[in-house]
Amino acid sequence: MNMPFQNFDAQLFQFRDKLETIVKIPSGNVDCVASKIANEIENNKGVLRDKIMLASPIPLETRLEELNSFQTMMDTFNNLKPLPEIIRTQVITQNYICFVYLKDTLFDVLRKNSEKGSVTKICTNFLLENPVRSFRNAIAHGNWKFNQDYTGIEFWARKGGNSGDPLTKFLVLQSELGFWQMLARAVAYTAYLKLTGK
Numbered sequence: 001m002n003m004p005f006q007n008f009d010a011q012l013f014q015f016r017d018k019l020e021t022i023v024k025i026p027s028g029n030v031d032c033v034a035s036k037i038a039n040e041i042e043n044n045k046g047v048l049r050d051k052i053m054l055a056s057p058i059p060l061e062t063r064l065e066e067l068n069s070f071q072t073m074m075d076t077f078n079n080l081k082p083l084p085e086i087i088r089t090q091v092i093t094q095n096y097i098c099f100v101y102l103k104d105t106l107f108d109v110l111r112k113n114s115e116k117g118s119v120t121k122i123c124t125n126f127l128l129e130n131p132v133r134s135f136r137n138a139i140a141h142g143n144w145k146f147n148q149d150y151t152g153i154e155f156w157a158r159k160g161g162n163s164g165d166p167l168t169k170f171l172v173l174q175s176e177l178g179f180w181q182m183l184a185r186a187v188a189y190t191a192y193l194k195l196t197g198k
Helices: 003-013 016-021 033-042 045-055 060-078 084-101 103-112 119-128 132-140 174-196
Strands: 144-146 152-158 167-173
Touching: 003 016, 003 033, 003 174, 033 045, 033 119, 033 174, 045 060, 045 103, 045 174, 060 084, 060 174, 084 103, 084 132, 084 174, 103 119, 103 174, 119 132, 119 174, 132 144, 132 152, 132 167, 132 174, 152 174, 167 174
Parallel strands: none
Antiparallel strands: 144 152, 152 167
């Protein structure tokens, strides 16, 4: 196994209970989620690369470069004295990258072109369905704010798919949101590293 994937495996394993109970990854795979995704992508690399390029004209290497730039920004900010303005900038950027930027150009393509029951399919299903879907829509449409004590984000989304449905208020706590973000980043980095051969 390649070291970057083992690092992602270890980071995700901290969330093993959520991976099993919420995402529904079989217990035998929760210690190697990124490595499993890497192997599944390797076995379907040509098709996935072609489908991703059909979804967007942006080269895969550029997508990976953007993710690396994002991570550098996060690391830089994390080494500074925490200021509310910086933390808010991180939250906005991280939510955009994890849930909006990656949706159409990666997660949709992976889900549509992965085998039923594969770890890739299971993870992308989770990242594209509610409650993550509702949260992503709220982020994309500006229907969110920090809750009063800054332990989470309140957001407004439609319960159904009908645009005439009223907006309903939801809350995602930082502990849950951190898990969603970690899973999104691990899937994206694993995919782009595998597909670019980096």
